Amino acid sequence: MRPVDAVITKFVDETPSTRTIFFDTFFEQVPGQFVMVWVRGVDEIPMALSYENAITVHKAGEATSALFELDECDSIGIRGPFGNGFGISGKNILLISGGVGAAPLAPLAERAASSGISVTTMLGAIKKDELLFGKRFETAGKVLIATDDGSEGRKGYVTDLLDDNDVDADRFDSIYCCGPEPMMKKVLDSSIIPEKVQFSLHRYFKCGIGVCGACCIDGLRVCKDGPVFRGDVLKDTEFGKFKRDGCGCKVKV
Amino acid sequence: MLTTKISGLELKNPLMLAAGIMGTTGGSLKRMARCGAGAVITKSIGIEPKPGHPNPTMVKLRCGYLNAMGLPNPSYKLFQPEIDEAKHAGVPVIASIFGVDASEFSVIAGAINADAFELNVSCPHAEGYGAEIGTDPALVEGITKAVKNATDAPVWVKLTPNVADITETGLAAQKGGADAVVAINTLRGMAIDIESGHPILGNRFGGLSGHGIKPVAVKCVHDLYSALDIPVIGCGGISGWEDVVEFIMAGARAVQIGSAVGDNINIFSDISSCLEAFLSLKLWTLDDIYGMVHEI
């Protein structure tokens, strides 16, 4: 498909480093799918839809910085949604979110809560004012917080909450995890049954449609077979250890 | 029933993974072999690591796909482990290589260990490489000859359709000592975003692949079969078993499948079983239909 022209209608600064960009076009998605966002003349990058008509951007590279420089009424090109999103199952689910990993998890929380599923979220960020979508997760259910500097909730990584007695991962039917790869790797390596956890992965995408193979983790195409994978599929793969740069060279995660 | 021999390589079926598709890592090549490919070609590998062109690098159009990856690759110095890992799947692994001149091609071919080499003199969107040399018969002959001197492995030359007469470059490859030719690489193309006037591809233009190019590829194979003594490997727009039959009837000894892998990762095993059923039904063998159209 050619890129759809999406005109920017509104910006919301969510945290000091993240901004939600709303546009005039709605995309029907399964939370966890991604769209390719084209800043014309700059680059095209994969992003989660944080709402049906919005993306939430964390300033990182050239393309995300260019997204921060756009104004209302500017337009971007959007292709997708692509890939496989989260499979929602069970009566009682746990979300584990780190940083901007909240972008695909917030719509999941809302969709699950609206169909009567009990949602608990472990929400982590480097500090209090970087906690993303806290209100959305609270509206959907229970929220436990961790910050690296202890400015809110437990001091430490969001995965440390698993060691607390009030989060017993075993009592949840399904667990959904998105955030920095080392955080997700910790969850994968924890005592939680890997079949129970769905991880939403991030890789450098080129074609975005499962042809070129640039985003492969041991033959798994993150763009087409993922970006959501069950934990047991990721066990004993490059996940959490290596990724490929633009040339295809192995680099440490 | 589908076993095929080409330039000394034994294939369990005549269906190979085309260069540049799932070909950058040992893991992805292995997966495609396990999904039923008779052989796999790697991503084209060059002298230095190359990140390729900026995104968008590929877009699906009504008639097929347009891509301008820009030959991203980790360089031959880092690539041998990926080939070695791919070999574990038990099918031939062919290294696709590219360079600016005969000496770059030979350095890579001399350093890499693979079951065969495929010379990419046909990429339409990388400045100084690919089709910029692949349209000149003298350069094609010279590069082929140099690589033949640098390696004992079979050498295939992948041809560009962006020429007036593909048999000229095909004959040049044969003269240079090629063991087979592969036809075709992508056709030059471009797509423009009408909302903004921007070219969609980061590189502005690229190469067309997918079902729209199949008739072009079938004609190239047909002409090469007539003109050459070495085998022709068909490529371009295959997405089903009927396409494979058509290519073989045009004169292809084997075929390669690229873009269609995106939507059907099991395309190799799917096509193998249908092809076998078709041949049984017709009481034909692969040899019976090979070049059939030329006898009619």
Ligand SMILES: Cc1cc2nc3c(=O)[nH]c(=O)nc-3n(C[C@H](O)[C@H](O)[C@H](O)COP(=O)(O)O)c2cc1C
């Ligand atoms: C994403 C993509 C990357 C490609 N990369 C290469 C490459 O590195 N070397 C090469 O010789 N051909 C490359 N090609 C061309 C294919 O190998 C093939 O010749 C062409 O796509 C036609 O086949 P198809 O219609 O089955 O895709 C690439 C094609 C695509 C779509």
